[in-house]
Structures are given as C-alpha cells and as structure tokens.
Amino acid sequence: MKAMVLKGLSDFGRNASPLELAEAAKKPVPGPDQLLVRVLRCGVCHTELDEIEGRTPPHRFPVIPGHQVVGRVEEMGEEAVRKNRFKPGDRVGVAWIYSACGRCEFCLGGRENLCADFRATGRDANGGYAEYMAVPGDFAYKIPAVFSDSEAAPLLCAGSVGYRSLRLSGIRDGDSIGLTGFGASGHLVLAMARHKYPGSRVFVFSRSESERDFARGLGAFWAGDTGDRPPEKLRSIIDTTPAWGPAVSALSALEKGGRLVINAIRKEDSDKQKAFGQIDYPRDLWMEKEIKSVANITRRDVEEFLSLAAGIPIRPEVQEYSLEEANKALLEITQRKIRGAKVLRISD
Numbered sequence: 001m002k003a004m005v006l007k008g009l010s011d012f013g014r015n016a017s018p019l020e021l022a023e024a025a026k027k028p029v030p031g032p033d034q035l036l037v038r039v040l041r042c043g044v045c046h047t048e049l050d051e052i053e054g055r056t057p058p059h060r061f062p063v064i065p066g067h068q069v070v071g072r073v074e075e076m077g078e079e080a081v082r083k084n085r086f087k088p089g090d091r092v093g094v095a096w097i098y099s100a101c102g103r104c105e106f107c108l109g110g111r112e113n114l115c116a117d118f119r120a121t122g123r124d125a126n127g128g129y130a131e132y133m134a135v136p137g138d139f140a141y142k143i144p145a146v147f148s149d150s151e152a153a154p155l156l157c158a159g160s161v162g163y164r165s166l167r168l169s170g171i172r173d174g175d176s177i178g179l180t181g182f183g184a185s186g187h188l189v190l191a192m193a194r195h196k197y198p199g200s201r202v203f204v205f206s207r208s209e210s211e212r213d214f215a216r217g218l219g220a221f222w223a224g225d226t227g228d229r230p231p232e233k234l235r236s237i238i239d240t241t242p243a244w245g246p247a248v249s250a251l252s253a254l255e256k257g258g259r260l261v262i263n264a265i266r267k268e269d270s271d272k273q274k275a276f277g278q279i280d281y282p283r284d285l286w287m288e289k290e291i292k293s294v295a296n297i298t299r300r301d302v303e304e305f306l307s308l309a310a311g312i313p314i315r316p317e318v319q320e321y322s323l324e325e326a327n328k329a330l331l332e333i334t335q336r337k338i339r340g341a342k343v344l345r346i347s348d
Helices: 046-053 078-083 149-169 184-196 209-217 244-253 272-277 281-285 299-311 323-334
Strands: 003-006 019-022 034-044 069-076 091-094 097-099 132-136 140-142 177-180 202-205 222-224 234-239 254-262 290-293 318-322 341-345
Touching (some): 003 323, 019 323, 034 149, 046 323, 069 078, 069 132, 091 149, 097 132, 140 299, 149 184, 149 254, 149 318, 177 184, 177 244, 184 209, 202 209, 234 244, 318 323
Parallel strands (some): 177 202, 177 234, 202 222, 234 254, 318 341
Antiparallel strands (some): 003 019, 034 132, 034 341, 069 091, 091 140
C-alpha cells in the first residue's frame, strides 16, 4: 500500500517535506479485536505538526500520522466479528483516541481520555495517511449517511474536540461565548454553539482578516483581532490556537467567574514566557476566573458529536489534497493558509 511516513522528528521551518511517500508500505493485518479499514479520506490536523516537531512526539518510528480517518471495513478479526458492531463494507471513522486500557478508574468512569495507557491514532499507532489502517473495533464509529467522506473527516477531531470544549465551557443559552482562532475546530464550534445556544452571541478573535470575514459569514456576532477588546465581557472563551499569546490575551475579555477552555493538545513554546509575563492578575485572573484544559477526547464525545452534527446538520468547509500532497497541506497550516479543514483524498 501507499503511505506517508514520518521517520523522525523534524523542524518544519528547515524541512518542508518531513513525511516520505512509501509506495510499498506493509498492509496491516487486523488483530482479533480489530478492523482493517480501507481509507477513503483523512483530515489534516495541527496535531500532526506537534508530532513532527516533537511537542507530542511519537513513541516509535517510523509511524504513519493521521487521526481523522474515514474508510470502509474490509476485514474483521474474530473478536470484532463476535461483537457484531460492524460488518464488511460499513463506513467507519477513526478519531484521535485509538485505544485505552478499559480497566482503570478513568476508563470505567467514561473518562478514558485520562487513561495512563491512552494511545493516540497516528502517534502511538499507525494512522490514516495511508491506503489502509487497522483499528480496535471498540474505537471505531459509524459515520452518518448525511455526510460525504470529506465532510465527515474533520468531524472526528476538530469537531469532536470542539464539542468537548463546548461541554467544558459550562455556558448556558444566553451566555456570550468567545472563540480564539478560527480554523478547522473554530468554525465547527461556531456552528454547534449557534444551534445549541440560539440565545447566545458568538465573538471570534483571529489574527487573520480572512478568518474574521469567514466567521462573520457563518454568523459570528463580532469578530476582531486577538488583541482587540470585544464590546462586552464574555462568560467563556474557547481557545483553538497553537500559541500562548492569544490564550493569555483572551483572559482579560472574560467576565467575573468566566472560564477559558484551551482545546489545543499542545502549545508552541516560542511565545510562552513573553505571553505569561504579560498577565496582570487583577485584570486577567482575579474574580475567580478559570483556565481549563482539554485532554484528548472520549468515545462519548465522538459518538454524541456525530449524532449532533448529523441532526443540525453541520457542513464543514473543506479543502482537498491528494495523499502525496500531505506535506503541502501541513505547510499551509504553518503559513496560516486555513479556511475550514484540510482533507487528504486517498481513495473513493
């Protein structure tokens, strides 16, 4: 099979093609509890940059990245057949959570995202930048028929982590909510917030004028630069950026008791000291303001979000690339050439 492979850590600033095309990569053989999936589409995520540059490094090399996978079941292990969740030909999705132990207090409490044995798709196990992948059947999801393959791919990470962020924000209908950054996750959170909380107003902070225009076109009440002050204080702000500066800046826009939810799995460190050095305690953190992180996602997040997205329905805006263009898609993310989500078209 063909696959785009990461053989070691790399700095995208020095190497614009860190992934190598392997035209004779070994096709996986599914284990007893696994599905062999023929990959149709795979979303491209900023987390792949974090893997490549070492902020959340793979545990082994070489590894095939990609954790927003849409494909069809081609083969099934004996245990997967016995569980009868899927059958050959079913269209399924694979998300960031590849597996967890299933026995610890976190797994038993539905918080497998905090499991010490949490394994991530495309980091700890081969992912979807390939023609085939294997995945435990318990960590695959049925894709609602309303979505095309390309529309479904970004729902599996950008949408699911956005859904978890919105849950953790604690807002109620009528509360004002902010979004810092407006890429793949931000534009899906906006659609969710407008559906679930029709009485709430959504405020978007972005360094990009094109992203601000995009947000207004999707129904944002207000859109400004990351350093701008909105016309009112906000109950909660969800930060979807890879940097510390915009997140810290957002704190001063929160009302008393407000909450900042950071949904990026990793942050770039380049501006950390500068950003935190600008925190003014009375202005930014006093009056019981909170900062809450999002640690991965659970199966519940993916399943509930797919159902919600199908009911709205959410239609992600996507840009398609071939498998061989994976490096190009990732480079454009570093260059902030983002409108909606980027998706690799691998087969039909």
